[in-house]
Amino acid sequence: xxxxxxxxxxxxxxxxxxxxxxxxxxxxxxxxxxxxxxxxxxxxxxxxxxxxxxxxxxxxxxxxxxxxxxxxxxxxxxxxxxxxxxxxxxxxxxxxxxxxxxxxxxxxxxxxxxxxxxxxxxxxxxxxxxxxxxxxxxxxxxxxxxxxxxxxxxxxxxxxxxxxxxxxxxxxxxxxxxxxxxxxxxxxxxxxxxxxxxxxxxxxxxxxxxxxxxxxxxxxxxxxxxxxxxxxxxxxxxxxxxxxxxxxxxxxxxxxxxxxxxxxxxxxxxxxxxxxxxxxxxxxxxxxxxxxxxxxxxxxxxxxxxxxxxxxxxxxxxxxxxxxxxxxxxxxxxxxxxxxxxxxxxxxxxxxxxxxxxxxxxxxxxxxxxxxxxxxxxxxxxxxxxxxxxxxxxxxxxxxxxxxxxxxxxxxxxxxxxxxxxxxxxxxxxxxxxxxxxxxxxxxxxxxxxxxxxxxxxxxxxxxxxxxxxxxxxxxxxxxxxxxxxxxxxxxxxxxxxxxxxxxxxxxxxxxxxxxxxxxxxxxxxxxxxxxxxxxxxxxxxxxxxxxxxxxxxxxxxxxxxxxxxxxxxxxxxxxxxxxxxxxxxxxxxxxxxxxxxxxxxxxxxxxxxxxxxxxxxxxxxxxxxxxxxxxxxxxxxxxxxxxxx
DNA sequence: TACATACAC
DNA sequence: GATGGTGTATGTA
Numbered sequence: 110x111x112x113x114x115x116x117x118x119x120x121x122x123x124x125x126x127x128x129x130x131x132x133x134x135x136x137x138x139x140x141x142x143x144x145x146x147x148x149x150x151x152x153x154x155x156x157x158x159x160x161x162x163x164x165x166x167x168x169x170x171x172x173x174x175x176x177x178x179x180x181x182x183x184x185x186x187x188x189x190x191x192x193x194x195x196x197x198x199x200x201x202x203x204x205x206x207x208x209x210x211x212x213x214x215x216x217x218x219x220x221x222x223x224x225x226x227x228x229x230x231x232x233x234x235x236x237x238x239x240x241x242x243x244x245x246x247x248x249x250x251x252x253x254x255x256x257x258x259x260x261x262x263x264x265x266x267x268x269x270x271x272x273x274x275x276x277x278x279x280x281x282x283x284x285x286x287x288x289x290x291x292x293x294x295x296x297x298x299x300x301x302x303x304x305x306x307x308x309x310x311x312x313x314x315x316x317x318x319x320x321x322x323x324x325x326x327x328x329x330x331x332x333x334x335x336x337x338x339x340x341x342x343x344x345x346x347x348x349x350x351x352x353x354x355x356x357x358x359x360x361x362x363x364x365x366x367x368x369x370x371x372x373x374x375x376x377x378x379x380x381x382x383x384x385x386x387x388x389x390x391x392x393x394x395x396x397x398x399x400x401x402x403x404x405x406x407x408x409x410x411x412x413x414x415x416x417x418x419x420x421x422x423x424x425x426x427x428x429x430x431x432x433x434x435x436x437x438x439x440x441x442x443x444x445x446x447x448x449x450x451x452x453x454x455x456x457x458x459x460x461x462x463x464x465x466x467x468x469x470x471x472x473x474x475x476x477x478x479x480x481x482x483x484x485x486x487x488x489x490x491x492x493x494x495x496x497x498x499x500x501x502x503x504x505x506x507x508x509x510x511x512x513x514x515x516x517x518x519x520x521x522x523x524x525x526x527x528x529x530x531x532x533x534x535x536x537x538x539x540x541x542x543x544x545x546x547x548x549x550x551x552x553x554x555x556x557x558x559x560x561x562x563x564x565x566x567x568x569x570x571x572x573x574x575x576x577x578x579x580x581x582x583x584x585x586x587x588x589x590x591x592x593x594x595x596x597x598x599x600x601x602x603x604x605x606x607x608x609x610x611x612x613x614x615x616x617x618x619x620x621x622x623x624x625x626x627x628x629x630x631x632x633x634x635x636x637x638x639x640x641x642x643x644x645x646x647x648x649x650x651x652x653x654x655x656x657x658x659x660x661x662x663x664x665x666x667x668x669x670x671x672x673x674x675x676x677x678x679x680x681x682x683x684x685x686x687x688x689x690x691x692x693x694x695x696x697x698x699x700x701x702x703x704x705x706x707x708x709x710x711x712x713x714x715x716x717x718x719x720x721x722x723x724x725x726x727x728x729x730x731x732x733x734x735x736x737x738x739x740x741x742x743x744x745x746x747x748x749x750x751x752x753x754x755x
Numbered sequence: 756t757a758c759a760t761a762c763a764c
Numbered sequence: 765g766a767t768g769g770t771g772t773a774t775g776t777a
Binding site: 153244260446447448450455458540 | 766770
């Protein structure tokens, strides 16, 4: 009980042990007591020790970041930088596209509720689905702090009456297919993000049926419930990121409609924990927190520091987040987007070579089977292994021929594993990349109608020429379906989801009219905004971004005037060197970036830069800063989700 | 290309 | 009594 009892444990470690689904979703009542029990149950295990080390590493990394920050802001006129960032914000604001109505839907406690369909006597009881690790907990179980990703033995401690059910993937798959089939009536190009959630662009549907978004989504949810007896929550917003955040708002069995208005969106984001943003996980949450960013609104407050530490944090990603700008391009997953295929298995730690090879062989066999049935071969094989200490390693080898056969996968795996012996492992996996599609686009059926002249991949199906033998199997080749949802179910495990919180009741509609933010002149862009939200670096992105991406040809829809948002040339002053510059933002930013590093170099050399504000004092620090900038990393860019399909 | 990290589901 | 599996993106060397 006494909070100090869990003494030695730092707050961050306790939180870490509580697992990744903490914080993303709403929490149950007394989280600290729950966390204490979890930490207590974990203590002393190898898992615990490993988490402790990771926590320590992260803490050290934060210390380095803070040092960097101190060096970066020293003597710099932050006001000027803020002013400069404000200009970037105006540019970004011009990317905002409010023309598409995007819906994110998310099945409530999916696996648990499917189990309920098959066994109604579970109703009202705390139960969970999964094996050693819990996939989904019923809402009753969540009250006790039981969550996905939690090992069952800990869940039992939190809730001794907990009923542990084993998974029935066939059932989930079946229900998932039903749900997706229903939803495709509203947008045939729906984008699945797992077996229990996804995105729709209902703009054309709304036009055709003369419905408001709220009405339409109510109808969708009603229909899903009527036809499957499952409940679904949904968010309605102008882009995918916002829609996803919104679907969490009134979960379970609710919907939330964000006003399609720049100011309302910025207000909405303002209070939002940065952790709720897709792409911000536990690590980035802590890194950002260390520089004072806890909410999306804090991004604005700290924009100058984030600008100076762009390499660490990714300024543009964060600014987009702050503004609530993201991709609204909803499209189905396509086979040719696949990058890898793999298999891995966890087991009680093994240290005998023979045992390990047996496992490796099993994994290879499984991978062969998957690759064959789904029609892939590849050229790079990566072995993954986890020691009994929970440390994870990978070893890779690229080949000059295509592989998908068990024997070969096994052989390469062995070759990669041997140098690591002797050791004790608890997981072995194989993954193949540099893929080639054996079912390459021949029976393009429906796909032809969408998207521009895509891959000019030659039509010949299965060129067996590249492989040693011609797979006898391929009965499947012709039947290339119009969509891939008959494939293996994407995610095996449902992941976190909001907890119950009967109190919530956000107003659900857009009675807000626009009150323009001082920031920007709000301007609409044609459908389909935010080009390349998943591209690599901000600055790179910025210079390329302006093109209006290809619009979806979604039947109805809205015309697409070409947007040539030429950034006007203005005069700016570099906040570092004070030089007056006439240029657009892109080159100005480049100048400043250059200026920053030049400054760092000069400082390190003890030379002074003309008229600079970055001042002397402990010169050596700058050298660190420079090294630090190069060395340290972090930060995701992509607000965009990746889809997958088995 | 090889490897490590972070993240999502 | 001992903490999952599949896949993507990205930084760095």
